[in-house]
Amino acid sequence: MKKVKKKEKDYFLFFLKIIAILIVVIFVFIAQRNFDAYVIRILTLCGIYVILGVSLNLINGFTGQFSLGHAGFMSIGAYVSALLYMSPELKEVNYFITPLIWPFSVIQIPFFISVIAGGIIAALVGFLVGAPCLRLKGDYLAIVTFGFSEIIRIIFNNLQSITNGPLGLKGLPSYTNLWWSWGAAIFTIYFISNLINSSYGRALKSIREDEAAAEAMGVNLFYHKGLAFVVGAFFAGIGGALLGSLIMTIDPNTFSVVMTFQIIVIVIVGGLGSITGTVIVATIFAILMEFLRVFESPMNFFGTKLPGIPGMRMLIFSIILMVVILFFKRGLMGGKEFSLKQFIKIFSRDNRVIKEGS
Amino acid sequence: MSVLKADHLTIKFGGLTAVSNFCVTVEEGELVGLIGPNGAGKTTTFNMLTGVYKPTNGKVYLYEQDITKKRIDQITALGIGRTFQNVRLFSELSVIENVMVGSHLRLKSSFFQAVFHTPRYTKEDEQIREEAKQLLSEVHLDKFENKVAGSLPYGEQRRLEIARALATKPKLLLLDEPAAGMNPQESRDLMNFIQKIQNKFKLTIVLIEHDMKVVMGICKRILVLDYGVTIAEGKPIEIQHNPEVIKAYLGAEANYA
């Protein structure tokens, strides 16, 4: 009797999820056809920030490993994919000082595969970097991953024959549209929330709660922390790859610590350990980033001309971060999820506590 | 075949020898007490048995297999479960999730099966949840299933910690001062409870206790540590009248005063 009821509920949930995805798909369809390029661009950026925020939340929020390396992984994803999807002619134009080394100079593969490749290489580096770092905790881990991100930046600035150094890559074909970014965002949300709600996810959360106790319960710390880093780095690489093709110009400094900081702000404001919080805040963040641009350009304020102050947006975001931390110590969602289950709960008479997980 | 054998375990922290030449052999189904005054080295001994500390000298055998150099999680998988002196639950996880973490080491589904919630994984997860529920009803915590672990009253947290350790399916259970912070009546109840789960799950148990009186009732054999040295071993009655033990405890009490 109880079993049947639960089954029914599961189907209903599944149905709701499908509807939610359908709504997004229809919205993207309409938006891509009717909205003007500027709005589409902002919405595309939203999707990318969702990917980056959710993947960082896996490492920082769910596993409790404070990483500052996200920009490094994004950089790897952006460069690896660009090297694969750019046409040989475009490469020749870009690498006019130091030619690009073979075989990158001649290959060109489809965008989709290039993006995946970017993610995979980022994941691989995530593993190589993660492995020695995983013994470190708290601040030490933060410092080392920050160092990693900077090292990537410096290496990319100097690997002239592969990355074109500080000149960067210009005129990248703009493949990234709403479909790519929100398609990847939905897959990221699906993958990471499923991971979080699986036995592996419980192991990751137990590490966040108490490492020593987790280990005593048989959780292999090295393996599971490595897993979080690899998955997080993979999606950061995907996000970086999509971002590269959206902004069409990348150089090593595009992926500086400021980039990581933005994503950290998203994750903390949304709530460490809350995927829905991250999604909501990432979307708002991307939109605000555009609207607050006016503060960085010269303004006419009651007849007086105010000069534009570059970096003003980050100042505003820092203030928002501080305010949120003051009033919502644990972020807007405080580690909780806005879930369809709560939704069902509101609309069903069955008011028993509903099981965790989505 | 002995369940546990500690062979001359010694550990030094800098100049301090926290435990020296600790030897014990525990047989199947025994309930052994490990007592001693504050700082005697009881917890340190547990930490050596479970791989948290690597002993400076000596070896640990579980069912005659040398586990001295194994990782903590490997030792858990081989069959040693434990609780902590200061309750260490996964406070922000729900009560049932705490127990389910203990089953993770036996998960057969691969990472991708788990992420894509394949039927095989879903079935396994269902089973893990079912087992966890049973364990919770065993420790009378089933009604708290979906509560956040950190919100439970202290006594319930202690019982949850035991349930979580049981989820790893240990053969040997190490309990570090499970009755700490309880009044005499609660301590007695807890000791009955421990005996009950020992029978139910066919466990071998080593129990640390600070207060000699608490373990007198249920342990057939007691070891006494003082300054890292095993000063006595035997039946409760012998321990109670052992002059060295009395001296150690009186000395300790004099220190408190």
Ligand SMILES: Nc1ncnc2c1ncn2[C@@H]1O[C@H](COP(=O)(O)OP(=O)(O)OP(=O)(O)O)[C@@H](O)[C@H]1O
């Ligand atoms: N990691 C460590 N580094 C240095 N000294 C340690 C360490 N762990 C334990 N000690 C020391 O070893 C000695 C034994 O400590 P232990 O915690 O094992 O005592 P205990 O018998 O469990 O006492 P209690 O009844 O207070 O729990 C103490 O002097 C303690 O300070």
Ligand SMILES: [Mg+2]
């Ligand atoms: Mg102790």
